[in-house]
Amino acid sequence: MSLLEVKHLKKVYTTRLGGQQCQALHDVDFTVEQGEFTAIMGESGSGKTTLLNILASFDKPTAGEVLLDGKKMSTIPERQLSAFRRENLGFVFQDFNLLDTFSIRDNILLPLVLSRKSYQEMIPKLTPIADLLGLSDLLDKYPYEVSGGQKQRTAVARAIITDPKLILADEPTGALDSKASARLLALFEEINTQGQTILMVTHSARAASHAGRVLFIKDGEVFHQLYRGGLSTDEMFKKVSDTLTVLANGGELH
């Protein structure tokens, strides 16, 4: 059984005034196995964030179904959704979503506090993650006092501190320079080898080439996928770049 099954997802946004409709997802269909590291690529506005939001249960699809561990998400009662999110999901937001009332430390600890862990349990988890992400010196600062990249790393730390089954990351390298990106991706790879599943949206071919599989989304559908197989990162990078070029030229694959 796959960890995540996405079946014929469709999402239509209706603008608040009712009139106009915008179809963000047309018919998205794919599965993710336990322990996979998958990247999702696609043009801006192609529906990637929309897809992640549905997977994270922040939003409901217009049609179609998402199964996590074989369980239909739509059947989880509203009341249990928050607990479900806390226990199973780690989400890195495209716009970070840090709370300005909390220090960096408290922002990272937030999901642990919500799961009622004791302070003694939290610290051993916080220290290594903060170290890895280069946040150790910033822990007592507040979000408005740190840079965009530091905020993004904080968001990543918050997502992975609970060891979630599934990490959903929306452009986690968007605000990072190449060195920090490389470190973050290495971290993702390491987490991945420990068995956690990662689904990462990215615009960067370099970032995508770290993944085991790359999904390309176009016009609200999964347009193409690439498997790494035995390829090295550089070889994968080339393949992804080529595919993007073809996509950008509007060409057909296969």
Next chain:
Amino acid sequence: MKFTFYLKLALTNLKKNRETYFPYLLACLGTVFMYFLFVSFAYNEGLQNISGRDMVSSLFLIGKIVVIVFAAIFIFYANSFLMKRRKKEIGLYSILGLEKRQISAVMFFESLIMGAASLIGGLLFGTVFGNLLFRILMRLVDTAPDSTFILNPAHFAETGIFFGVVFLFTFFFNDIQVRKSKPISLLKSANEGEKEPKSSLLLTLFGVVSLGYGYYIALTEESIILAIVKFWGAVILVILGTHALFTSGSIFILKTLKRNRHFYYKPNNFISVSNLIYRMKKNAAGLANICILSTMILVTVSTTIALYAGKEDMLRARNPRQLAVTCRTDTIPLSELSGQMEAYAAKHNVTLVDAQNFSYTTFNLMRVDPYHGTSFETMPDYMLSYSSLDLYYYEFTVILLEDYNRMEGTEETLEPDELILFSKVNDYGYDTLTMPFAEFRIKKEVDEVSFSSPKADLSMDRGAIIVVDSQETLDTITESYLALENQTDLYLYTYNRAQADLTGEEEDRIAFIEEYREAMKEAYGLNNSTLTVLSYDIDRIEWNEMYGGFLFLGVALGLLFLMAMVLIIYFKQVSEGYEDRVRFEVLQKVGMDKRDIRRTINRQLRLVFFLPLAGALIHLAVAFRILRSLLAMFQLERTGLIVLCFVAVSAVFSIVYFVVYHLTSRVYYRIVNR
């Protein structure tokens, strides 16, 4: 051309921000209305035919000054609040290529529109409702029901000029803000969030000391005179203390909680404490203002209501008999005083009921312990410079047993060293009484006497009426007293008093009293201070004017303050709403239950908004003693009545506050759930 462009842009801006600007407009309008009302009442030609014209005029002039101070502070405060929220919008304009000069022009038109709208609206209201309110005032004042309200263009002009200046100043303020600003920092400031507040231990300590000392004065000052002297000092201390404690103290406490890791890292505490720190930092000053405004409302309204409600009581206390005439024994003989009273009464078809005439002697000593002890001594010179003189000063009024028995219808007997005693304030409660020249035994302490004011709970006029057995005893007392040394002022006089209740038409009674008074003054060459005429009827007219005016003014100012308070609460709810909306979403995404979030936020909101009310009620409770002293100055000496008024006003105010909170929190939830 350009002109209409700016005007249009200004109008769109105001419309776009109507959520905050409309309430602001209403509040400005209300302030204009109140100012116009006070000005046109104070100088109204329609007051001509009321006797207390000067009294009413000066009351409303005081009111006008309060409104001036209030309007200046309040309109500035509200305006700067609104500007702060619009920084981003203004930054955007300058990035989109509008020059600062042009932004200033837009600002000018905004101020112009707001000023004009509130002036026109306020004056319109004034014109429409002025007459009605004037009639209500005349009702309360209860003397000149036929006075009319006359509109005067000068009052319109005065109001226009004053508020024109205020709005011009708000424009200058906004203009400086625009000129000072750098577009980048403006754009950034909105996402920047607030710095975490610094809590200064020093400021917290200052708050504790300031509030504590203010409270200490209010709670311990015994002397009425000193209470009045120190009142404003205490008020300022409490205002400073409230501000310091709201801004620094609250954050100090929260940070201490935060430092306790086991407490802090629990879901509810975690979110509440950190949010509260943030909220308090942004709102503490506003909350402190709400607290102080609430206290002001409570104090003004409850004291003026207490005065109005206690009016009859005070009149009775001052005039136990409807007419009482007093003069020194060496001016008008007692028989003449009472005989002429009867004659003039008959002339005006007034009958004297239960007429009493007697002589009495007064002298003063110092009560060594103001509240306890039986010892009375001479008052040394230096005592006169004591501000708390009223505590020690003790006046004895001596009357003869035969007069007492006659007036009270009793058959008491006394030995030369025995007294019957009536204490004017509180009970005396001892069996003996020691004067520097004699020692007396109290045969009986009575609770009331028919010929003098009833006992007061608190009064500046401390003293006792003592009844002695005979003229000989009185003569001895007089001689010994006058022979005292080391007494600053040998104040001992003998008076004749004629007093009675009156029946007859009110007009006749007043005519009688006036003619009688003038005739006696004329015949014996006396003036108003050597011939004291206390009349219930004449007092009543004056008191109605004074306390009716007080009540009107108190309630009007109370409403004005209330309006300001509602606006501040509303502004707070709106700005909290916009901030919490973002937090709400994030918390939900990170896995906090929607209902939990709502519950914690509810709790925080309630805590934040009811803190000022709690503060105000505590302030009022503490201020009770000192306010009672102030009221005692006005001869309102009934503690029970004052308590009743305070409690009733507090209850009504709390309900109003709750309703205001409830209504404005609907706005909050609408924003959060948008």
